Amino acid sequence: QVPLVESGGGLVQAGGSLRLSCAASGRTFSGVAMGWFRQAPGKEREFVATINWSGTSTIYADSVKGRFTISRDNAKSTVNLQMNSLKPEDTAIYFCAARASSGLTIIGNAYRYWGQGTQVTVSS
Numbered sequence: 001q002v003p004l005v006e007s008g009g010g011l012v013q014a015g016g017s018l019r020l021s022c023a024a025s026g027r028t029f030s031g032v033a034m035g036w037f038r039q040a041p042g043k044e045r046e047f048v049a050t051i052n053w054s055g056t057s058t059i060y061a062d063s064v065k066g067r068f069t070i071s072r073d074n075a076k077s078t079v080n081l082q083m084n085s086l087k088p089e090d091t092a093i094y095f096c097a098a099r100a101s102s103g104l105t106i107i108g109n110a111y112r113y114w115g116q117g118t119q120v121t122v123s124s
Contacts (some may be wrong), residue, residue, distance in 0.1 A: 016122070017086065019080060022080055034070075035111060037095045040093075095115055
């Protein structure tokens with residue numbers, strides 16, 4: 001298993017910002033697509049954003065488009081999620097995930113490796 005470790009979660013007021021980071025190690029990170037998902041209490045896991053290896057292509061969920069930005073630094077083996085204009089409905093555990101291939105997808109089951117998650121809580 002390739003470890004993926006998320007950081008940067010916390011408590012923030014509505015309208016605020018947080019930056020999540022995901023650190024990966026091992027060969028799996030090289031050349032593969034990465035993504036962020038989230039799961040709110042009592043809800044199914046949902047797709048948030050994904051980015052290709054070169055960082056030139058991204059996909060966002062409609063609910064976060066224009067507010068969240070995914071990026072990656074391959075030299076540091078990190079993937080980031082900048083979250084602005086946060087809303088209470090963004091409250092969830094956020095998970096970083098890595099595919100075993102380069103293609104972008106919003107399907108969670110297509111990701112092979114997962115982090116433990118980091119809690120994001122947005123107060124109203």
